[in-house]
Amino acid sequence: MSEQIPVKDVTPDVQIQQPDPRKSNSFNPRNRIYVRAVQGLYQRLRQRMGFVMLGLFLLLPWVPYGGRQGILLDIADQKFQLFGLTLMPQDFTLVAYLFMLAAFSLFFVTTFLGRVWCGYMCPQTVWTFLFIWFEEKFEGTANQRKKLDQSPWNFDKAWRKAAKHLGWLAVALLTSLTFVAYFVPARELFPGFFTLQAGGWTSFAVIFFAFCTYGNAGWMREIMCTHICPYARFQSVMFDKDTFIVGYDPRRGEPRGPRSRKQDHKALGLGDCIDCQLCVQVCPTGIDIRNGLQYECINCGACIDACDGVMDKMGYPRKLISYTTEHQLSGGKTHVARPKLIGYGAVMAVMLGLFVLTLATRSLAQLDVVRDRNALYRETNEGLIENSYTLKVLNKDAKVHDFVLKVKGLPADAQWNGDQHIQVAPGELATLPISLVLDPADLKKPITDIHFQAQAADDPGIQADQDSRFFGPH
Secondary structure (H helix, E strand, O other), rough: OOOOOOOOOOOOOOOOOOOOOOOOEOOOOOOOOOOOOOOOOOHHHHHHHHHHHHHHHHHHHOOEEEEEOOOOOOOOEEEEEOOOEEEEEHHHHHHHHHHHHHHHHHHHHHHHHHHHHHHHHHHHHHHHHHHHHHHHHHHHHHHHHHHHHHHHOOHHHHHHHHHHHHHHHHHHHHHHHHHHOOOHHHHHHHHHHHHOOOOOOHHHHHHHHHHHHHHHHHHHHHHHHHHHHHHHHHHHHHHOOOOEEEEEEEHHHHHOOOOOOOOOOOOOOOOOOOOHHHHHHHOOOOOHHHHHOOOOOOOHHHHHHHHHHHHHOOOOOOOOEEEOOOHHOOOOOOOOOOOHHHHHHHHHHHHHHHHHHHHHHHEEEEEEEEEEOOOOOEEOOOOOOOEEEEEEEEOOOOOOOEEEEEEEOOOOOOEEEEOOOEOOOOOOOEEEEEEEOOOHHHHOOOOEEEEEEEEEEOOOOOOOEEEEEEEEEO
16 A cells, blocks of 8 residues: 555646737737738638628517517516517426527537637627727738837827727627617617616616627637636537547648748658748637647637648648548548437437427417415305406417406306406416306305316417316305
8 A cells, every 4th residue: 555656647748829928018918919810711601600690699689570579588577589489487498498409519519520619600709800800900910910019109009099999899889789689679778778768777788798898809809718718628528539620730740840932841851831830820819739739729710721821832732730630630530420429419309309399389378377365255245155366368479369268167157257358469468357256055065176268269279277276165
């Protein structure tokens, strides 16, 4: 027991390429990453997917459906309207299935294609590149922005900085208003906010989320991806040697080094990598992909486009950096169908099946019966027994329905006092007080089980049932 257990240090030798710490500036206390612009296949794909996601986000709150806002998540009234679907707190199972389906879809895609969600569709990435676009328009290229930050303050620097931050603030405010419009009617929110007629909590939410957007996309940027977002931390659980990642081929690229385009690099004993550092300069998280797989990599493909452009100019084959797998990089073969991926796919299919089944069998109406709590029963002047109830009818459909109310379990001569027809708007809850009156001679026992039913007059398939009790004298 006194023998020491041998320990092997397996810490990977990974060097993150960050700006020179000696070149600090007053613009930001941390070392900024000046992302260099790059064009290529994957950046065009990322931009177009970003435009689609951004467009959907901005336009969906304005899409009408059935005379109302198509998507409205009304937390105050506990009612979520998704076009023709109205979800209430009673539909929590549906929402749970939907979230589980989304989670396992993310796990499946990550196991197969790595962090493509982060690189192409994550809001943090979309808004960060949008904010970088403002930087490029007002402050110039990456080198020009770095030079501007290091220069003393003057009129040119002041107006460029002011214009950039005004653009950031405008985008942040529009983003915040649009986000809040998913929870508050958009046609009321926008004029209400700018005319100071919006509620206090609504105005606070708009200002708060605008501040978060401005800070996240304008200042924090890669810090959100590398230090705050939990997805970057637990993604390694889903990765394996067959996961497609952005990878550098060291067998082909090393030893790296500069050379003339006309020189035979093979004769010089060099690999295809000319050590131009472009792959580092275009990376939004500031890493050097040549150091191997790193959790900071968001699979955006910027380094691939930059490297492919250099390979074209040098006359070398492309894909020195590419979407590949660890097995391919080591000379092996990628196995697409593997137990982990099949497992995630199977769980996705089960979640999707449960969601569809629950949605298909979901009742479009709900009936709640509340008995009068002040008295079990009341004896009328005629000597009859009366029980009072409050019926609550919820219409989960996307159109108005007239509901017919009935009760079963009582003798045919039982009296119904109150309306037996009620009109309920889409997503609304209608309340109707009624009472049932019965001759005590018809009661065979003190407590009689009864059954209420609400059925749509125009669609008999839409109905709801609820059990209750009728009380009489002992």
